[in-house]
Amino acid sequence: MPGRPEQSFEREDFAWLVVMSLVFFALVAIALWREYATPWRPWQRQFKLTLAHAGRFDDARKFHLGIRQIWNPELGLVDRCVSCHLGFEWGGILPATLPQPLTPHPAPAFMAHHPFERFGCTTCHAGQGWATTAYGAHEGGEGWEEPMLSKQLAESCGLSEGELIQMRCNYCHRRDVSTDGMDSINLAKKLIKKKKCLICHTIEGQGGHTAPDLTYEGDKNPELFDFSHVTGPKTVFNWHVEHFISAGKIAPGTAMPDFNLPPxxxxxxxxxxxxxxxxxxxxxxxxxxxxxxxPSPAPTASAPQTASPAH
Ligand code: HEC
Ligand code: HEC
Ligand code: HEC
Ligand code: HEC
Structure with missing residues (x-):
């Protein structure tokens, strides 16, 4: 029977064709799903509508859906926060009452000195710039050590979000004696002088040598702190708070005075x-x-910068 083998070949071919098309359709479906089920897409659709509602039909039409980012190689930042936080530059046009993440950015005077296209978002807020999910960007994954300075994190330190962010402001503004928008840090810089920390501590090459150098205190590994006498949360932040209230309680026998500072x-x-x-x-x-x-708390520290031959 010469026809039979051919027939069965045909049948096999047909079965293969069916299987391959099913696989192909499955792959297309997965690709489409991955493309459309991105967490930022619903916000972008909503933002497009928001623009239209505000009468910005042209802007709405020109708004194309896709990943957005602020890229600044000078600071090594790739901030995709703006894939969801879409209203940040629309203050004065879109209402401040829009829900997050579409809300226009608050605009205190100092923001004018930090254009978004240069400073991005993570320079002040921390968080994981390249993440495209809210969880990844705000909380970070495992082993992530720079979580966003959120309201929640601030509350756990007894601070407002704005106060907590001042820590980041001072990465750059360290050498200012005082800076607008940085009240807590300004207060702390005054206390450094008032409480004469430099009698014992070295800060940026100035001061005494009977106590640890504090120049890069913020880099100290949490594992190097002794939490055994800390009564509140066992965080580095709280270690410092309790140490500034009573150094003797946190480091028994220390030469550092109990400052009994108000919280x-x-x-x-x-x-x-x-x-x-x-x-x-x-x-x-x-x-x-x-x-x-x-530039530093010690009065003599300004000498190299300001001393001029004319004086
Ligand atoms: C996938 C979308 C998405 C991305 C990406 C994203 N966010 Fe958000 N963000 C949200 C949403 C939704 C909210 C409001 C709900 C909430 O608080 O989680 C929010 C809230 C916030 C808030 C206010 C809440 C708080 O606790 O302070 C801040 C600040 C913020 N985001 C900053 C950032 C920064 C900085 C980045 C980039 C590192 C970022 N977000 C990336 C979606 C996103
Ligand atoms: C120069 C520093 C700086 C930069 C850069 C910056 N922010 Fe902010 N941002 C702040 C400060 C300060 C606040 C006010 C916090 C407060 O006092 O409640 C704030 C507030 C916010 C809030 C509102 C938080 C809330 O709880 O209501 C969001 C959301 C936010 N920023 C997102 C962004 C995004 C997205 C970017 C990047 C496009 C960005 N920020 C860039 C400093 C900055
Ligand atoms: C990445 C570094 C960086 C961070 C973070 C930063 N700034 Fe600045 N800031 C600058 C630079 C640079 C200037 C000077 C810009 C200019 O010449 O106008 C400046 C200028 C300012 C000014 C104008 C007066 C002055 O001292 O020059 C104020 C006020 C200010 N920043 C406040 C803040 C506050 C508040 C924050 C945190 C919410 C902050 N900055 C975060 C770099 C930074
Ligand atoms: C009389 C000397 C003296 C003065 C004044 C003093 N300290 Fe200390 N400080 C010490 C000694 C000694 C230690 C190490 C033992 C300990 O942890 O208390 C220390 C530890 C510290 C630590 C922990 C450092 C580390 O990495 O373990 C910090 C932070 C600190 N001091 C900040 C300050 C500040 C800020 C002031 C001013 C408000 C100040 N100190 C004033 C003597 C002093």
Whole structure:
């Protein structure tokens, strides 16, 4: 029977064809699902509608859905926060009452000095810039050590979100004596002088040598802190707070005085300690201190910068 083998070949071919098409359709379906089920897409659709509602029909039409990011190689940042946080630059046009993540960014005067296209978002807020899910961006995955400075994290430190963010502001503004928008840090910088920390501690090459150098205190590994006498949350932030209230309680036998600071001052100093880190931003991102202001708490520290042959 010569016809039979051919027939069965045909049948096999047909079966293969069916299987391969099913696989193909499955792959297309998965690809489409992955393309459309991205967490930022619903926000972008909503934002397009929001623009139209606000009468910005042109902008709505020109708004194309897709991943958005602020990329600044000088700071090494790729901030995709703006894939969801779409209203940030629309203050004055879109209502401030829009729900997050579409809300226009609050615009205190200092924001004008930090254009979004250069500073991105994570320079002030921390978080994981390249993540495209809210969880990844806000909380980070495992082993992530720079979670976003959220309201929640701030509350757990007894601070407002704005106060907590000042820690990041001071990565760059460290050498300012005082900076608008940084009240807690400004207070802490005053306390450094008032309480004469430099009698014992070295800060940026100035001061005494009977106590640890505090220049990069914010980089100190949490594992190097002794939490055994800490009564509140066992966080580095709280270690500092309790240490500033009573150094003797946290480090029994220490030569550091019990300052008995009110909690607000202790928290401000703790923020300042955590802000003192090695930062490798290029110099154009580090504000130059005004001529009359000392770059470090020690009065003598301003000498190299301000001493001029004319005086
Ligand atoms: C996938 C979308 C998405 C991405 C990406 C995203 N966010 Fe959000 N964000 C949201 C949503 C939704 C909310 C409001 C609900 C909430 O608080 O989680 C929010 C809220 C916030 C808030 C206010 C809430 C708080 O606790 O302070 C801040 C600040 C914020 N985001 C910053 C960021 C930053 C910085 C990034 C980038 C590192 C980022 N977000 C990336 C969706 C996103
Ligand atoms: C120069 C520092 C700075 C930069 C850069 C910056 N922010 Fe902010 N942002 C702040 C401060 C300060 C606040 C006010 C916090 C407060 O006092 O409630 C704030 C508030 C917010 C809030 C509202 C938080 C809330 O709980 O209501 C969101 C959301 C937010 N920023 C997102 C962003 C995004 C997205 C970007 C990038 C496009 C960005 N920010 C860039 C400093 C900054
Ligand atoms: C990545 C570094 C960086 C961060 C983070 C940063 N700033 Fe600045 N800031 C600058 C630079 C650089 C300038 C000077 C810009 C200019 O020449 O106008 C500046 C200028 C300012 C000014 C204008 C007056 C002055 O001192 O020059 C204020 C006020 C200010 N920043 C406040 C803040 C606050 C508040 C935060 C945190 C919410 C913050 N900055 C975060 C780099 C930074
Ligand atoms: C009389 C000397 C003295 C003065 C004044 C003093 N300290 Fe200390 N400080 C010490 C000694 C000694 C230690 C190490 C033992 C300990 O942890 O208390 C220390 C530890 C610290 C630590 C922990 C450092 C680390 O990495 O373990 C911080 C932070 C600190 N001091 C900040 C300050 C600040 C800020 C001031 C001013 C408000 C101040 N100190 C004033 C003597 C002093």
């Amino acid at each position: 607000e001052q202790a928290r401000a100093l703790a923020l300042l300690m955590l802000s003192w880190r090695r930062i490798n931003y290029p110099p154009q991102y580090i504000p130059q201190p005004a001529a009359q202001s000392a």
